[in-house]
Amino acid sequence: MNTNQFKIKLEEEKALLEQELGRLGIKDPETGNWNPNPSENTEIESDPIDMGDRDEDFTISSSKIEELEFRYNDVLSALQKIENGSYGFCEVSGEEIEEDRLLANPAARTCKAHMN
Numbered sequence: 001m002n003t004n005q006f007k008i009k010l011e012e013e014k015a016l017l018e019q020e021l022g023r024l025g026i027k028d029p030e031t032g033n034w035n036p037n038p039s040e041n042t043e044i045e046s047d048p049i050d051m052g053d054r055d056e057d058f059t060i061s062s063s064k065i066e067e068l069e070f071r072y073n074d075v076l077s078a079l080q081k082i083e084n085g086s087y088g089f090c091e092v093s094g095e096e097i098e099e100d101r102l103l104a105n106p107a108a109r110t111c112k113a114h115m116n
């Protein structure tokens with residue numbers, strides 16, 4: 001499998017996620033986890049879809065950060081697999097992940113049969 005195209009997409013997504021996480025949260029240097037940035041979180045955002053451009057009263061719940069962090073970890077894991085040559089195999093069955101699934105989601109950990 002040509003992993004180069006996936007690597008490029010993953011690197012791009014990693015950079016975007018780092019940017020987004022850096023804006024919304026503060027990385028704990030000891031645990032490596034991201035915590036909500038207090039100045040950005042004076043109240044809980046009730047509708048996470050409503051990601052408006054109101055900077056002042058615009059707040060993010062920590063669940064948004066968790067979601068980004070989850071995705072970020074998937075991306076990191078996929079990049080690591082590319083490095084060690086195990087990229088593109090289902091974590092459940094060990095079979096090759098369908099290429100169209102990887103094209104839709106380069107950080108996919110499982111094949112279509114084992115999507116959760």
Ligand SMILES: [Zn+2]
Binds near residue numbers: 090091093094110114
């Ligand atoms: Zn599978």
